[in-house]
Amino acid sequence: MTHLTRLALLSAALVASSALAQTKQVIGVSIPAADHGWTAGVVYHANQAKAQLEKQYPGAQIIVKTAKDANEQANQIQDLYTVNKINALVILPQESAPLTRPVANLKNRGVFVTVVDRGLTDPKAQDAYVAGDNTGFGRVAGEYVARQLGPNGGNVVVLRGIPTVIDNQRNDAFRAAVAKNPKVKILDARYGNWNRDDAFKVMQDYLTRFPRIDAVWASDDDMAVGVLRAIGQAKRTDIRLVLGGAGMKEMVKRVMDGGDKLITANVTYPPSMIADAMRLTVESRMKGTPMKASTIIPSVLVTKENAARFYFPNSPF
Amino acid sequence: MSTPSPALRPTEGPSFLGRLGRLGPLLGLLALMLVATLLNPDFLGVSNLTNILTRAAFTGIIAVGMTFVIISGGIDLSVGSLAALIAGSMILVMNDLVPSLGAGWATIGVGMLTALALGALAGLFHGVTITKGRIEPFIVTLGTLGIYRAVLTYLSQGGAISLDLGVSERYSPVFYGSLLGIPIPILVFALVALLGGLILNRTRYGRYVQAIGSNEQVARYAAINVTGVKVATYMLLGVCVAIATILYVPRLGSASPSTGLLWELEAIAAVIIGGTALKGGHGRIWGTVVGAILLVTIENTLNLTNIISVYLNAAVQGVVIILVAFFQRGERR
Numbered sequence: 180m181t182h183l184t185r186l187a188l189l190s191a192a193l194v195a196s197s198a199l200a201q202t203k204q205v206i207g208v209s210i211p212a213a214d215h216g217w218t219a220g221v222v223y224h225a226n227q228a229k230a231q232l233e234k235q236y237p238g239a240q241i242i243v244k245t246a247k248d249a250n251e252q253a254n255q256i257q258d259l260y261t262v263n264k265i266n267a268l269v270i271l272p273q274e275s276a277p278l279t280r281p282v283a284n285l286k287n288r289g290v291f292v293t294v295v296d297r298g299l300t301d302p303k304a305q306d307a308y309v310a311g312d313n314t315g316f317g318r319v320a321g322e323y324v325a326r327q328l329g330p331n332g333g334n335v336v337v338l339r340g341i342p343t344v345i346d347n348q349r350n351d352a353f354r355a356a357v358a359k360n361p362k363v364k365i366l367d368a369r370y371g372n373w374n375r376d377d378a379f380k381v382m383q384d385y386l387t388r389f390p391r392i393d394a395v396w397a398s399d400d401d402m403a404v405g406v407l408r409a410i411g412q413a414k415r416t417d418i419r420l421v422l423g424g425a426g427m428k429e430m431v432k433r434v435m436d437g438g439d440k441l442i443t444a445n446v447t448y449p450p451s452m453i454a455d456a457m458r459l460t461v462e463s464r465m466k467g468t469p470m471k472a473s474t475i476i477p478s479v480l481v482t483k484e485n486a487a488r489f490y491f492p493n494s495p496f
Numbered sequence: 497m498s499t500p501s502p503a504l505r506p507t508e509g510p511s512f513l514g515r516l517g518r519l520g521p522l523l524g525l526l527a528l529m530l531v532a533t534l535l536n537p538d539f540l541g542v543s544n545l546t547n548i549l550t551r552a553a554f555t556g557i558i559a560v561g562m563t564f565v566i567i568s569g570g571i572d573l574s575v576g577s578l579a580a581l582i583a584g585s586m587i588l589v590m591n592d593l594v595p596s597l598g599a600g601w602a603t604i605g606v607g608m609l610t611a612l613a614l615g616a617l618a619g620l621f622h623g624v625t626i627t628k629g630r631i632e633p634f635i636v637t638l639g640t641l642g643i644y645r646a647v648l649t650y651l652s653q654g655g656a657i658s659l660d661l662g663v664s665e666r667y668s669p670v671f672y673g674s675l676l677g678i679p680i681p682i683l684v685f686a687l688v689a690l691l692g693g694l695i696l697n698r699t700r701y702g703r704y705v706q707a708i709g710s711n712e713q714v715a716r717y718a719a720i721n722v723t724g725v726k727v728a729t730y731m732l733l734g735v736c737v738a739i740a741t742i743l744y745v746p747r748l749g750s751a752s753p754s755t756g757l758l759w760e761l762e763a764i765a766a767v768i769i770g771g772t773a774l775k776g777g778h779g780r781i782w783g784t785v786v787g788a789i790l791l792v793t794i795e796n797t798l799n800l801t802n803i804i805s806v807y808l809n810a811a812v813q814g815v816v817i818i819l820v821a822f823f824q825r826g827e828r829r
Contacts, residue, residue: 213654214753222654342807369799369806374754379747380551384799387544388536401656401752408748412672413543429658495655 204464205240207259208457209252209270210295212245213495215373216401217425220450220496221271228454236465241457249273253281260285267291267464269457276300291464295456297345307463307470309456311448315478317349317398320422320446321356323480324394325363327420327443332362333393336385338371338378338402353396366392371402378405386413394420400427400445407441424448426481426489427496435486445481447489450496452476521770521786524820528790532797539800546679548792550671553681554579554740555759556788559766560692561736563784564729566767567696569709569776570626570633572730575737576759577644578618582741583751584648584657586611591660599662607663607745611738618644619734623727641760649753656752664749671746681743685785688739693781705729709776766791769820790820 208229213219222245229241242263246252252273259265268290272278275297283304286292294305302308324335335357340346350368357363366389371378378397385392386409395410395418397403403423410418423430424446433439455476463470481489532539558575565572590607597603618640625636651657659667673680696702704725708715716722745751768774769790770783794813798804804812 213649216655216752219652219654339806367802370809374757375748375750375752376755380795381799383547383551384544384796387538387541387547388800401754404748404750495653 203238204236204267204461205242205263205265206267206269206457206461206464207256207263207265208241208243208453209256209259209268210243210245210453211252211271211273212247214247216427216496217373217448217450220494221453223494223496224451224454225457228457232457232461236461239461239465241461246273249277253278256281256285260288260290265290267293267460269293269295269453269460271295271453272297272299279304291460293456293460293470295453307456307460307472307474309452309459309474310476311452312475312478313345313348313448314352315475316424316446316448317352317354318356319478319480320349320396320398320424321353322359323444323446324353324396324420324422325357325360328360328363328393330360330362332360332364333419334389334391335363335365335394335396336382336389336392337365337368337396338381338398338406339368340370340373340399340402342370349398353398371397371399371405373399373401375401375405378402379409380405382406382409383413386410386415391417393418394422397421397423399423400425400430403430403442410441422446425450425496428491428494431481431486431490434481434483435490437483443482445486445489447479447481449476449489450494451491518771520823521783521790521820524769524816524823525786525790525793528793528797528816532793532800535797535803536800539797544796544800546682548789548796549682549685550679551796552789552792553685554744555762555766555791556685556785557688557736557740557743558733558759559763559770559784559788560688560781561733562763562767563692563770563772563779563781564696564705565633565733566764566772566774567709567776567779568705568726568729569712570726570729571637571764572622572633572733573637573760574618574622574640574644575733575763576756576761577641577648578615578734578737579741579744579756579759580751580753581644581648582611582614582738583745583755584651585614586741586745587657587659587749587751588651590663594660594663599660599666601666603663604667608742611742612735615734615736615738615741616731617734618737619731620727622734623730626730627723627726645753648751648755652752654753656750659745659749664746667746668749669746671743684739684743688736689781689785696779696781701725701728706778710778762788762791765817769817790816 208225210221210225211218213222225243229243233239233241244255246255256268268285270282279299279301282292282299286304292305293307293309295309296311299305339350369381371381395406397406400423403421406421421441422444425448426445430442430445433442434445459470538544586607589610590603593603593606622636625631626633670680675683704720707720708722708725712722766787767784769787772779794816798809798812
């Protein structure tokens with residue numbers, strides 16, 4: 180009898196303590212500093228998610244840190260572990276290779292690791308992966324351009340981002356999707372570095388070089404801004420379509436309002452994916468449920484009909 | 497040198513090779529234009545040439561100011577960040593003024609004055625810290641390079657600062673408009689270059705700048721106000737950055753953390769390609785102008801052709817820069 184009670188008491192205490200441990204969770208979030216539109220959106224959505232999740236789960240403490248480069252980020256996650264004693268880490272790595280070792284280190288010491296968007300070079304360094312769909316981003320854009328140009332096809336020029344794996348994936352998927360319409364011709368694809376000024380210059384040169392352009396895949400909303408200005412300056416009327424991407428609020432607004440003839444759609448690559456990753460991680464930690472090893476946030480075509488769902492007027496992006 | 501400084505007087509006339517070397521940047525530009533025309537005849541079209549000159553105007557105007565700073569023996573690494581900060585600040589000021597002053601030229605005028613004041617103030621700060629504070633110009637401007645861009649990133653929360661649409665509409669002719677068929681940025685560029693050349697070669701101040709650059713001690717013994725002259729070169733450059741920014745803002749109507757990225761290197765490259773000595777002492781404005789145009793022409797040429805892999809663009813730019821420097825090495829001693 181006493182033996183049984185003691186056992187019951189002990190197991191009750193164990194359950195209680197493990198339940199207590201589960202309700203006390205410190206989650207570190209390490210993301211790049213706001214150095215351009217998209218990362219600014221990431222910082223905004225991370226802070227929004229922190230406020231919302233801490234309200235929803237009073238036992239969770241979320242610490243958001245931003246880093247300007249890979250080195251700073253590596254130091255930062257070390258501090259999160261030793262000073263803040265985090266149980267889980269949600270990280271959007273500045274660069275894949277230099278951060279793989281430091282992240283693996285934390286995982287080996289028992290920290291649950293969720294990697295977002297830019298993968299690490301060794302997937303064993305992470306427990307879960309949440310990412311945007313780069314192939315889908317290019318495919319959805321290519322399908323839309325091919326569809327809008329119709330059976331008669333047309334000439335397309337492409338602005339690429341910065342030479343990276345992500346950009347190659349997007350560009351290859353776009354070409355593959357467009358190739359299904361044999362009448363569509365891609366005239367050239369050049370780097371605009373995800374930057375308005377560079378895109379402006381590249382577009383100016385395209386306009387000089389090609390007398391007839393039907394559609395522009397700017398592949399990013401910042402670049403679309405530069406492209407539109409260059410077209411306006413050259414007073415060209417042959418261009419029927421400019422497709423950006425990533426969901427900048429000004430561009431989504433234009434799609435929503437429907438007044439702009441060139442900007443009729445957008446393709447999402449949402450900076451809010453950091454919020455999704457944080458929500459999934461916190462839920463899994465607080466409830467003790469497993470998290471899917473890989474979650475891909477699909478790239479969606481934004482049109483006049485669904486644009487309101489993707490419009491965040493308070494976000495800086 | 498057409499303007500011998502008190503400290504450095506060439507003893508022999510330039511040799512044939514030396515004279516040819518002096519034309520290095522111009523010959524380089526002509527060679528490049530020839531190649532570009534062979535690759536794509538559209539290169540010589542009026543609209544393409546106007547595009548090139550308009551684009552060259554931004555870094556070109558800054559490079560004219562930079563020529564003074566480099567000739568005096570200094571350097572300024574912060575100009576790109578400063579341009580971004582000025583652009584962001586003047587947009588914020590103009591947006592704030594719209595409710596009271598309206599979206600008209602009064603608002604734009606105040607915005608422009610803000611830009612000029614900020615540029616001059618930044619230059620004053622650089623000059624005073626470098627001369628009175630006795631810190632290397634490289635260090636001071638390396639510091640402000642980070643500061644200016646960080647402040648802009650903070651002001652914009654990492655996104656873009658966009659100009660009020662009404663003001664943007666009214667302001668856009670400053671970039672997109674033209675006078676007698678010549679776009680305004682090109683006219684301003686020409687004017688700034690002309691004034692810069694006059695100041696450098698035809699005024700006492702210009703001679704002082706060259707004297708200080710070739711030997712600061714001797715200049716001091718010659719009773720030149722070294723501190724004053726140096727501070728003035730940095731302020732001159734600050735004003736040039738402001739002028740470039742005033743032309744730049746109406747182009748996209750916005751400023752973001754990527755505005756003016758690497759402009760400092762483009763401006764310095766234009767000055768050096770143009771034949772100004774990095775160690776100071778002598779230089780020339782027309783060379784700087786040619787240098788700025790040359791840099792833009794390389795990029796434009798590469799965009800007009802398909803021969804070279806896009807991955808190699810930066811390599812081609814590097815090769816042309818080194819080649820031009822090689823052609824004019826004859827005059828450097």
